[in-house]
Amino acid sequence: MEGIVIKSTGSWFRVRSAAGEETECKLKGKFRIKGIKTTNPVAVGDHVVFKKQPNENVGLIREIRPRHNHIIRKSTKLSKQSHIIAANIDIAILVVALKDPLTPIGFIDRFLVTSEAYHIQAALVFNKIDIYGQKELKKLNELTSIYEFAGYPCLQVSALTGQYIALVTQLIKNKVSLFSGISGVGKSALINTIEPGLNVKTGDISKYHRTGKHTTTYPEMHPLSFGGFIIDTPGIREFGLVDFKKEDIAERFPEMRRYMHSCQFNNCTHIHEPKCAVKEAVENGDIPQSRYNSYLRIYNDDYLEKDEFS
Ligand SMILES: Nc1nc2c(ncn2[C@@H]2O[C@H](COP(=O)(O)OP(=O)(O)OP(=O)(O)O)[C@@H](O)[C@H]2O)c(=O)[nH]1
Numbered sequence: 001m002e003g004i005v006i007k008s009t010g011s012w013f014r015v016r017s018a019a020g021e022e023t024e025c026k027l028k029g030k031f032r033i034k035g036i037k038t039t040n041p042v043a044v045g046d047h048v049v050f051k052k053q054p055n056e057n058v059g060l061i062r063e064i065r066p067r068h069n070h071i072i073r074k075s076t077k078l079s080k081q082s083h084i085i086a087a088n089i090d091i092a093i094l095v096v097a098l099k100d101p102l103t104p105i106g107f108i109d110r111f112l113v114t115s116e117a118y119h120i121q122a123a124l125v126f127n128k129i130d131i132y133g134q135k136e137l138k139k140l141n142e143l144t145s146i147y148e149f150a151g152y153p154c155l156q157v158s159a160l161t162g163q164y165i166a167l168v169t170q171l172i173k174n175k176v177s178l179f180s181g182i183s184g185v186g187k188s189a190l191i192n193t194i195e196p197g198l199n200v201k202t203g204d205i206s207k208y209h210r211t212g213k214h215t216t217t218y219p220e221m222h223p224l225s226f227g228g229f230i231i232d233t234p235g236i237r238e239f240g241l242v243d244f245k246k247e248d249i250a251e252r253f254p255e256m257r258r259y260m261h262s263c264q265f266n267n268c269t270h271i272h273e274p275k276c277a278v279k280e281a282v283e284n285g286d287i288p289q290s291r292y293n294s295y296l297r298i299y300n301d302d303y304l305e306k307d308e309f310s
C-alpha cells in the first residue's frame with residue numbers, strides 16, 4: 001500500500017492513503033537514506049510504501065519514494081544531528097511575531113537561507129498584528145519592505161481577529177504548505193482560523209517570559225477543505241543551518257545575488273575585498289543593512305539570537 005506520512009512521532013508514523021484511510025506505521029528494521037544523516041529518516045510529507053500487518057491496523061514502512069525536496073535544520077549550533085522538518089512541500093511559511101514572543105531577525109534570515117538552499121518557495125506571515133503598538137507597527141512595515149524587496153511574500157495577519165486571513169488561504173490553496181516558527185507565534189492558532197473544523201491544540205504564552213509553551217509536540221499534516229495540505233510543526237528555538245559552504249551563502253540572499261557578479265574578484269567574500277559591488281550596495285542603501293549583517297553572522301557561524309534591528 002502507499003500513502004503520505006501525515007504525522008510523525010519519530011517512532012510511529014501515521015500514513016494516509018489516497019482514499020483517505022489512515023494507518024499507524026513503524027519503520028522496517030534499520031532505515032537509512034543514503035547521503036543524509038538525520039535523526040529522522042522519514043518525515044511528514046514523505047510518500048511511502050508500507051505493508052499492513054495481518055489482522056492488525058498497523059503497518060510497516062518498507063520504502064520511501066524519492067523526495068522532490070525536503071527542508072532540514074540543526075537543532076542547535078553545536079548539534080551534529082540534523083532533523084528533517086518536512087518533505088515534498090510546495091511553500092515554506094515562517095510565522096513571525098514581533099511581540100509575545102518576538103522572532104529574532106537572525107532566525108528569519110536563517111530560515112530563508114535554508115529555503116533558498118533547498119529551492120523551496122518561502123513566505124513570511126507576520127501574526128498577532130492585533131496586539132502591536134506603535135513600535136511594533138513601525139518595525140512591521142520596515143521588515144515587510146525588506147523582505148518583499150528580497151522577493152518573499154509578506155502577509156500581516158491576526159489569527160485572533162481573523163484579519164487578512166483570506167490572504168493566507170489564497171497563498172496556500174491547493175499546495176502542501178509548511179508552517180514553521182518559534183513556539184507561541186500562533187502557527188496552530190492560524191491553522192484553526194484558516195480551517196476552523198480542525199481544532200488543533202493551541203497553548204497560551206507564559207506570563208513571565210512572554211514565550212510559547214511548546215504546545216505542538218509532533219509535526220502533523222492536515223487536509224484543507226479548499227484544497228491542499230497544511231503542516232503544523234512544533235515551535236523551534238534555533239534554526240541551525242545544515243551542510244553549508246561559506247562561498248554559497250551570498251547567493252542565498254536574493255538581494256546580494258543581484259550584485260555579486262559585479263565584484264572585482266570572482267571569489268569575493270563581500271567582507272573585506274576592494275571594489276566589492278555588494279558592500280557598495282549596502283553603503284548606498286540598496287541592500288538592507290540588517291540582511292547584510294545576517295550574511296556576516298552566518299558566514300562567521302555566529303548564532304547570536306540578539307535582535308539588533310530595533
Ligand atoms: N493576540 C493574539 N494572540 C494570538 C494570535 N495568534 C495566536 N495567539 C495566541 O498565542 C498563543 C500561542 O498560540 P499557538 O497557536 O499555540 O502557537 P504555536 O506557534 O502553535 O506554538 P507551539 O505549538 O508551541 O510551537 C495562544 O494563546 C494563541 O491564542 C493573534 O493573532 N493575536
Ligand SMILES: [Mg+2]
Nearest residue numbers: 187188215216
Ligand atoms: Mg502549535
Ligand SMILES: [Zn+2]
Nearest residue numbers: 263268270276
Ligand atoms: Zn563582493
